[in-house]
Amino acid sequence: MATPSASASEAQIELQGIERVFHLGDSVVHALAGVDLRIEAGEYIAVMGPSGSGKSTLLNMLGLLDRPDAGHYRLEGRDVTTLSPDEQARVRSLRIGFVFQSFHLVPRLTAAENIALPMVLAGLPSRERDERVRKALDGFGLADRAEHRPDQLSGGQRQRVAIARATIMRPAVLLADEPTGNLDRATGEDVIRLLEQLNADGVTLLVVTHDAALGARARRRLLMEDGAIRHDQRRLDGGFHDAHA
């Protein structure tokens, strides 16, 4: 369904004709083949598909960790496709938050220091940092774990630290790659609920998952296969329906 290009509300994220090609030895892999995507601010999207379908590549692309070989990417009205690595870093720092499957906390830093890391990298002074970290620790129920190092935290606590870190700079978009993959079901539930709370506060949430139950919780579902989005479904009273025929 064609939508007029000059719409009333400009999309937060716009992908047009995104291509990403990898050369592995002799073979050529089309990780992303002609992807078009529009995401409004505040959406809750699950990205699903078999392994090798390009989900993670899409996430990396959206998170400006990777650059497309062809096509355009507009983020909040700005063409970010051709930004220099440092400019991309800046955008990542301010607008995007990552949550990984294996948490990726720095082992020698305490929970508080891990949460503060994005602010340290951005050059914020310590007084402002300490205040925000304190608030985040309280908000995520980690106040008594502030000085503990990752190897002294449970899986759930680690992921909460990771989410706190991902949101400390108040990003516009939260990208989560299998966030509950390394957690047991109960803890995973807690974590997802946490993410959804953040989404309710207005942060766009993209979750890559292969867990159908997780995928069902989202309001929009992208099914990927062989580097392309096969189905783009929205939840309407009880079930998912394709957004366009």
Place this chain on the structure above:
Amino acid sequence: MRTPDLLAFAVGAARGNRVRTALLMLAMAIGVAAVVTLTALGDGARRYVVREFSAIGTNLVIVLPGRTETGGINPGSFVSGTPRDLTVDDALALLRAPAVQRVAPLAVGTSELSVGGKLREGMVVGSTAEFIEVRQFKMAQGQFLPREDWNRGSQVMVIGAKLRAELFPNEAALGQFVRVGDRRFRIIGVLAPTGSGLGMNTDELAIVPVSLAQAMFNTNTLFRILVEARNRNAIEPAKQQVAGIIQTRHDGEQDVTVITQDAMLATFDKLLGTLTLGVAGIAAISLAVAGILVMNVMLVSVAQRRSEIGLLKALGASGGTIRMAFLVEAALLSAAGAVFGYALGLAGAAVIRALYPTFPAYPPDWAVLAGLGTALCTGVLFGVLPARNAARLDPVTALARR
């Protein structure tokens, strides 16, 4: 574990981390190369000096006027007068000594030489025909001083190469006349250039008969007397005999100093040898630093290869085998680095020889062995702790942590 397998294990480990291995070898190489090159330099200096000294003449005994109670050589005894002169007749008397082959008296001073309108101050040496044989000079042109009565001298002069170039740039020197004070000397010979060397550089000397030199400087005493002993074994006896003859002639007073060239040579040899040793020692400190690096890297290596070690143990390797394996690795890295450093050091010495061809810059064997040996020992020594750590790993925990 069999030795070839041990080696293969070590080589495999080294290959697995090319950059790390290369850097480690570089560290060792720098240390060994430094030792090799520096000792080549030092030993080259030693040999150069010894060679120059030997070139002054062999089996030499030197008589100097003056003595202090403390004996030995000090600044005071070299250029001083004594109330009792050391005369040409004294020198002649020395020919009587059975151990003495030749004697050349020396009277030295500075004077002004004038040729045509040119004036040049130079060192004038008064001696006899024997001088050229005792000092083994070479003539470039003409002949040396004639054999004649030492107490009389014909007014002839032999000049060094540089003097010749300065006084007679455009013409032949032989047969020309040089005025010194109120005497004229005819040039009968020019010495071959000697270049820089120890002892007296002959290029700027003007040599005349000794009696005339003494008259020129209005002094009756000699600067020194050079005595050539018959052969090496005769040096000591010659020394005794010479001292004895002079003492008798000087009313029983021992107012001269007699030294052998050998003694001077030995002093220099020892001095330079010690210097070389010191320099090598300082350079060898870097080998200790390289050893520290070996330990550091091997500790990291052990930590990173925990699972591999755990696996080996699970497969039945004993602690001793593991320890051996890592020690061999340390030894191999050090040895390879040392050999590489040796090659570098040889190259360095070759460069020195190319730049200064007269300098025999060869690393002495003791230094090479010491350097290589130290490198190897340091490497193995510093590999002991990591090897022990590896041997002590508990296989279960090592395998559990991924």
Place this chain on the structure above:
Amino acid sequence: MIATDALRYAWRSIGAQRTRSFLTLAGIAVGIAAVILLTSIGEGIHRFVLGEFSQFGTNVVGISAGRMAARGGGPTGLPTSVRPLTLEDAQALQHVPGVIGVVPTAWGNAEAQARGRLRRTIVYGVSADALAVFNMQVAVGQFLPGEGADEARSFVVLGAKLKHELFGNDNALGERLRIGGQSFRVIGVLAPKGQFLGLDLDDTAFVPAARAMELFNREGLSEINLSYAEGASAKAVAAAAEAVLKARHGRADFTVTTQEEMLGTLSNILDILTMAVAALGSISLLVGAVGIVTIMTIAVAERTHEIGLLLALGSPRGTILRLFLGEAVVLAVLGSLLGVAVGFGLARAIRLLLPALPVSTPLPYVLLAVASSAVIGLLAGVLPARRASRLDPVEALRSE
């Protein structure tokens, strides 16, 4: 990233791997300690030698016959048929502005005989001014009187050791001394002065220069030494002396050397020696630097993951570069501080154990050592840090 945060981050990284970091900085420490120790010894020797020279007084200008000294060839004091320096020359120099003492010198080696005892000794023919010019002190009696050169009476002043050897503890004043067949009367004994680079200054006899010239049958003086007033310019005095002598001789057939020039050459040689020795010690530093490169390379490889994370969190590449560079510099500087402490400590220990060996640690070298270690850290860390900053974030995150 704010500098203090970067420093703290680097500090935490270093602290997380204590053994490894310590061994790395130990490499630099050994190198720096070696350099500090060696330069301390060099500086100590330098000061010692200069000190020995200065015991002769510092405002001295030396004049010798002939220009061979100027050309640097040959031992001084050789007989020469070049126009010699005479007592009259010395007298004329007394009128040079700024000159407060003139010492004509003729020296040689002779046998001194007194009370049946014999001793071979160095005989200095000087003038009354020698006491001041050479910084000597009379212990008993007086020094040579300041009379005209030609009328100089046959007096002798003994050095402390010579007096002791010939007269024991008895009073030597008034006694007669035979030197080389001539008779001298003892009018004074000097206070002990000690050694000068191995030469025993107390084993000497001082007589008037004219008498010494007779004794050794010399036409000219060995040299003339002038001392000038404090505040006068050495160059000016030397130039004036040169002018006076030139007028007398007709031309410049002599050499005038200020003490500065003499000391200057010596100082230069000693400095070069110290630097050469320091350069030797620096070889260890070089190896230490290789150590830093090695460990940083390993660190980057191990922390690829962490680097990927930092990039994902929005760190500019420059920050990554600076973080790792900072670590290298901190390691190097810490190592150098440790090395300075160890080197200084060893120098002190040597000073206590071997008082004969002069040791003195020069502050400029210490500062230079620490500064150069920072540079070493910078250079050593460059390649690994650059590699770190160039990692692809996706790849880096994937690695383990």
